[in-house]
Amino acid sequence: MVRQTFTMINPTGFHVRPIKTFVQTALSFPCKVNVINKGKQVNGKSSLSMLTLGIAANEEVTLEIDGEQEEEALEALGKLLTEIHE
Template sequence: MMMTKTFTILNPSGFHVRPTKTFVQTASTFPCKVNVISKGKKANGKSLLIMLTLGIAANEEVTLETDGEREEQAMEALGQILTQVHE
């Protein structure tokens, strides 16, 4: 059963390279599918280049979808990364 949850990006610089890299590395540790939806575009959460094309800005809402094995743990871990304030 697919899980879907919306998060607000709190990082003042948006979701730039460093947090995106952390997100992708973490997403890749889970066997489930991970998708991020921003401004009507859906991206594979396990691909750094595709994630960076979303251009996620500060205070923007993004929807995270996890589907498959360990989807609950993936949702929790990745949701924390999305809402962290990064350097």
């Protein structure tokens, strides 16, 4: 298992479009993806679950990834959290 904390830099937070991209990316990996924000943990492969986190700009988000290709998934998903999205 790998675990890393990232800071959401997108000024509008993590809204529907970037969540859709995040979930599609997470689904492309065969590992388990958990996303933790403000003490709440959800399945990173579920758009609805991700929306319930309400991740705002400058908040810390922890990814916990376990299984095949976990390192690759961490790199790809972490990048999505630390980029500006429209």
